Amino acid sequence: xxxxxxxxxxxxxxxxxxxxxxxxxxxxxxxxxxxxxxxxxxxxxxxxxxxxxxxxxxxxxxxxxxxxxxxxxxxxxxxxxxxxxxxxxxxxxxxxxxxxxxxxxxxxxxxxxxxxxxxxxxxxxxxxxxxxxxxxxxxxxxxxxxxxxxxxxxxxxxxxxxxxxxxxxxxxxxxxxxxxxxxxxxxxxxxxxxxxxxxxxxxxxxxxxxxxxxxxxxxxxxxxxxxxxxxxxxxxxxxxxxxxxxxxxxxxxxxxxxxxxxxxxxxxxxxxxxxxxxxxxxxxxxxxxxxxxxxxxxxxxxxxxxxxxxxxxxxxxxxxxxxxxxxxxxxxxxxxxxxxxxxxxxxxxxxxxxxxxxxxxxxxxxxxxxxxxxxxxxxxxxxxxxxxxxxxxxxxxxxxxxxxxxxxxxxxxxxx
Numbered sequence: 001x002x003x004x005x006x007x008x009x010x011x012x013x014x015x016x017x018x019x020x021x022x023x024x025x026x027x028x029x030x031x032x033x034x035x036x037x038x039x040x041x042x043x044x045x046x047x048x049x050x051x052x053x054x055x056x057x058x059x060x061x062x063x064x065x066x067x068x069x070x071x072x073x074x075x076x077x078x079x080x081x082x083x084x085x086x087x088x089x090x091x092x093x094x095x096x097x098x099x100x101x102x103x104x105x106x107x108x109x110x111x112x113x114x115x116x117x118x119x120x121x122x123x124x125x126x127x128x129x130x131x132x133x134x135x136x137x138x139x140x141x142x143x144x145x146x147x148x149x150x151x152x153x154x155x156x157x158x159x160x161x162x163x164x165x166x167x168x169x170x171x172x173x174x175x176x177x178x179x180x181x182x183x184x185x186x187x188x189x190x191x192x193x194x195x196x197x198x199x200x201x202x203x204x205x206x207x208x209x210x211x212x213x214x215x216x217x218x219x220x221x222x223x224x225x226x227x228x229x230x231x232x233x234x235x236x237x238x239x240x241x242x243x244x245x246x247x248x249x250x251x252x253x254x255x256x257x258x259x260x261x262x263x264x265x266x267x268x269x270x271x272x273x274x275x276x277x278x279x280x281x282x283x284x285x286x287x288x289x290x291x292x293x294x295x296x297x298x299x300x301x302x303x304x305x306x307x308x309x310x311x312x313x314x315x316x317x318x319x320x321x322x323x324x325x326x327x328x329x330x331x332x333x334x335x336x337x338x339x340x341x342x343x344x345x346x347x348x349x350x351x352x353x354x355x356x357x358x359x360x361x362x363x364x365x366x367x368x369x370x371x372x373x374x375x376x377x378x379x380x381x382x383x384x385x386x387x388x389x390x391x392x393x394x395x396x397x398x399x400x401x402x403x404x405x406x407x408x409x410x411x412x413x414x415x416x
Contacts, residue, residue: 025050040205074125112282133169220337229350231376253321272298326363
């Protein structure tokens with residue numbers, strides 16, 4: 001569906017066209033008419049599917065119609081709650097771009113920085129507020145945020161807020177808003193806890209879902225290295241050094257693992273940083289800025305932290321740990337090869353991850369190139385099934401077992 005076919009104001013259509021959007025993505029095509037109709041919505045879609053536009057564009061359209069060119073004091077009519085600073089900043093940038101030809105004012109607030117500039121803007125009045133839970137509740141408690149005139153509440157990345165322990169804060173925030181609000185909940189996954197949340201906070205919501213992508217971009221060259229688990233760090237350093245890999249996003253399964261990878265690379269003189277949930281929002285943004293400015297060549301991230309990362313022309317991603325969900329693999333490597341640009345996606349597969357790799361292959365149906373010419377292959381520890389038995393080793397084993405048996409008998413005699 002073309003954007004011009006949606007019932008949007010000319011101001012928004014002009015802004016969207018300048019950004020380069022002509023056709024709505026599936027989540028936008030399904031969600032925008034529902035939101036324009038004023039209904040509550042639960043949307044299941046991953047980052048990178050156009051989810052922010054799916055709720056930002058109709059919200060701007062609606063507020064612009066209400067506010068128009070009015071010069072009256074502005075009131076918060078839309079609140080978007082999201083778990084991390086990176087996501088909040090990204091959403092704020094989208095609202096700013098879509099509302100370019102309107103007189104709407106939006107503000108993004110988060111912790112880890114001085115509240116003074118944020119409070120100054122709040123005092124002047126805003127139409128749209130994007131916030132992380134902690135800073136929002138803090139400023140509300142201080143009396144700087146009034147949600148009595150709120151029309152739309154958006155809970156974005158609800159599953160991530162659940163993972164990060166923000167659900168109690170979200171419940172507090174919902175209680176601060178009018179009961180006749182429109183509520184939109186978006187989540188990359190839909191576990192039972194999120195469904196229960198939707199049933200509690202939303203009024204007869206409509207459900208829309210975009211199936212997780214199962215195909216990888218043809219512009220992305222995929223490679224897999226079968227490597228011993230204990231040798232992954234050495235292989236990572238080997239590739240960075242010998243293939244001159246720079247500007248690479250490395251995925252780790254855990255926060256602790258990400259920190260260990262960074263420590264190992266730094267010992268080898270590689271400029272690397274980690275980004276994950278244990279770091280403060282200020283620290284995460286600083287790391288991300290350093291990576292974008294190429295001060296840091298290797299960024300190691302967990303999947304949750306990586307949701308807020310948006311980097312143009314990223315040449316490499318490396319799956320240091322394979323994901324246990326195949327769709328996550330597709331989402332990860334989709335970070336590179338964007339907008340027709342080329343990219344290389346490298347995966348390390350240890351013996352204990354073999355099942356994950358088979359699941360990934362079944363999903364993507366691509367014959368991924370296996371790189372056998374590297375220093376740390378499985379064969380170092382995995383016996384070759386075609387190899388002839390070594391009789392000398394067998395005889396040595398028998399001799400050792402015989403000696404152990406004799407020693408055991410002697411020890412038993414001593415006890416009698």
